[in-house]
Amino acid sequence: MSRPTNWCHSDQNPAYRGRMSSSPQSSVPEIHVxxxxxxxxxxxxxxxxxLIQRDDEPHKGSWALPGGFIEYGEDLDGAAYRVLSDEASLGSGAVHLEQVRTFGAPGRDPRGHVVSVAFMALGADLPDPLRGEDVADARWWSIADLDGISLAFDHATVLEASIERARSKLEYTTLAVTFLPEEFTISQLRGVYESVWGRSLDAGNFHRKATRSEGFLVELDRHAAPTGGRPARLYRAGSGTSLVPPLLRAGD
Amino acid sequence: MSRPTNWCHSDQNPAYRGRMSSSPQSSVPEIHVxxxxxxxxxxxxxxxxxLIQRDDEPHKGSWALPGGFIEYGEDLDGAAYRVLSDEASLGSGAVHLEQVRTFGAPGRDPRGHVVSVAFMALGADLPDPLRGEDVADARWWSIADLDGISLAFDHATVLEASIERARSKLEYTTLAVTFLPEEFTISQLRGVYESVWGRSLDAGNFHRKATRSEGFLVELDRHAAPTGGRPARLYRAGSGTSLVPPLLRAGD
DNA sequence: CCAAAAGTGTTCTCGCTACACCCATGT
DNA sequence: ACATGGGTGTAGCGAGAACACTTTTGG
Structure with a gap:
């Protein structure tokens, strides 16, 4: 990373010299990550x-994304997993974690300059959250129900960017399986696409495309319990990560 | 931003309380951005x-990406533009700037924990860089010539991720025009795709697809000076940003 | 007239859509 | 039997690839 060449402040701010001592003498406030x-x-x-309902200022009472500061020496992914386990009681095996984008506008947090790395975490049928400390409430919100709600900080923007990222990645990656349990049927997989994209898909065509995508699915010998019709074959996720050809959402 | 709810350290580290005072009393070293x-x-x-050749430890003598620290109160994009102008003498009008990803592994910089936001900057025929302070050398490297070279820090990974991002975005956005001057021909545009993707494209088919993509190009009344054949019509970038249908690189 | 680059036309193929149809189960 | 969801077959359409062909310039 970084500091490739002329460190912009290397000759002005002692914090940036040598081994980066922990206490700069200057009165410049710190950026938090x-x-x-x-x-x-x-x-x-x-x-x-x-979402979590804030119990403190600023934005007290508003709904917000779970988050937390990074500790010195901690990996970005590690911090994300820690917050996930602290605030959502989710182990690292249960979710797919992926960086979305970093938001660092100086005015986004009224208490100071906070640079925040947004992570998207996708999981299958996650449990209801436990209420953490300093949290008025915590619960799942359907995306559709969030229409009138205004989120704290710039979280509406962050959420919007993440949802669009997820919708887009379903097209050309095997990401959809992260929303499902270990074993699943093609109908369940189609349900993921329909829920995330908000449109219905032709069952027959979807079946063909999904089963023919190299590396997407592994066929099992068992079938799911019937739900009023012919029992559906069970599959599990294959080893591939990209979907060729892609599964496009375009066609109205 | 953030700090949505239970601030992980809100009750341990004074720096995270209230208005975020600038001088934590604890001896924990700071993370730099x-x-x-x-x-x-x-x-x-x-x-x-x-790339810039480092004149200081660590990685003295190695080639690295230009970069610099963010100042308190400075926007991420603003910092990127500042580094661009300081180290490459490029004004903000000349380039397209886009965030790629953030790298924050604690061991990536031996001097301390540095979280670095990678920005991709694309421009048309950019000038040779001026040599900045603390820089042994600075120059353009053809991607192909970098094969045997090992870059400083984790910059090889960062560069690889950015190039793949650029290649991919040419498919479904109008990003290619940022590599060209204000006015250009279809052949020049095709040359961008061929250079970035490293493969040749059919001139006729490319012409049709490019000129028929809604919002991609604006046709001008003038023509470029002929280069041994029929003079090519000039175009400038249209107002659209996404390419529908996309221009795929898949075929062979 | 010839070479070379800019564009246009044409054919073939392949993937997707729509929808008909058969399969396997519960009631 | 019949309803319901699982899965396959198939005809038609539309976009892309390959390549022939026309246009417009310079030598």
Whole structure:
């Protein structure tokens, strides 16, 4: 990373010299680094996000994304997993974690300059959150129900960017399986696409495209319990990560 | 931003309380925030990146990406533009700037924990860099010539991620025009795709697809000076940003 | 007239859509 | 039997690839 060449302040700010001592003598306030988590799952066929109601100023009473500061020496992913486990009681095996973008406008947090790395976490049927400290409430929100709600900080923007990222990645990656349990049917997989994209897909065509994408699915010998019709074959996720050809959402 | 809810350290570290005072009393060293720039342009039909040869430890003598620390209160984009102007003498009008990803592994800089936001900057026929302070050398490298070279820090990874991002975005956005001057011909545009993707494209088919993509190009009444054949019509960039249908690189 | 680059036309193929149709189960 | 969801077959359409062909310039 960094500091490739002329360190902009290397000759002005002692904090940037040598081994980066921990206490700069200057009175310049520090920039803080945080992670924000956009935890997405499907609840009853609805794409849903985990939000927390703030119990402190600023934005007291507003709904916000879970997040927290990064500790010195901690990996970005590690911090995201820690927040996930602290605030959503989710182990690292249960979710797919992926960096979305970093937000660092100086005015986004009224208390100071906070640079926040947004992480998207996708999981299958995640449990109801435990209420953490300093939290008035915590619960899953269906994306559709968030229309009139205004989120704290710039979290509406962050959430919007993450959802669009997820929608887009379903097209050309095998990301959809992260919304499902270990074993699943093609119908369940189609349900993921329909829920995330908000449109219905032709069952027959979807079946063909999904089963023919190299590396997407592994066929099992078992079938799911029937739900009023022919029992569906079970599959698990294949080893591939990219979907060729892609599964496009374009066609109206 | 953030700090949505239970601030992980809000009750332990005074720096995270109230208005975020600038001088924590604890002895925990600070995390520093930097930007790294992947400046890409076309030089003689070759996709090229601006690198700087380090004049200080660590990695003294190695080639690295230009970069610098973010100042308190400074926007991420603003910091990127500042580094661009300081180290590459490029004004903000000349380039397209876009965030790629943030790298924050604690061991990536031996001097301390530096979280670095990578920005990709694309421009048309950018000038040779001026040599900044603390820089042994600075020059354009053709991507192809970098094969055996090992870059400082984790910059090889950062560069690789950026190039793949650029290649991919040419498919479904109008990003290619940022590599060209204000007015250009379809052949020049095709040359961008060929250089970045490293493969040749059918001139006729490309012409049709480019001119028929809504919002991609604006046709001008003038023509370029002929180069041994029929003079090519001039175009300038249209107002659209996404390319529908996309221009895929898949075929062979 | 010839070479070379800019554009246009044409054919073939392949993937997707729509929808008909058969399969396997519960009631 | 019939309803319901799982899965396959198939005709038609539309976009891309390959390449022939026309246009417009310079030598």
């Amino acid at each position: 945080a992670v924000d988590l956009i935890v997405l799952t499907l609840r009853g066929g609805e794409l849903s996000v985990l | 930097a930007v790294d720039l992947i400046v890409l342009t076309l030089r003689g039909g070759e996709l090229s990146v601006l």
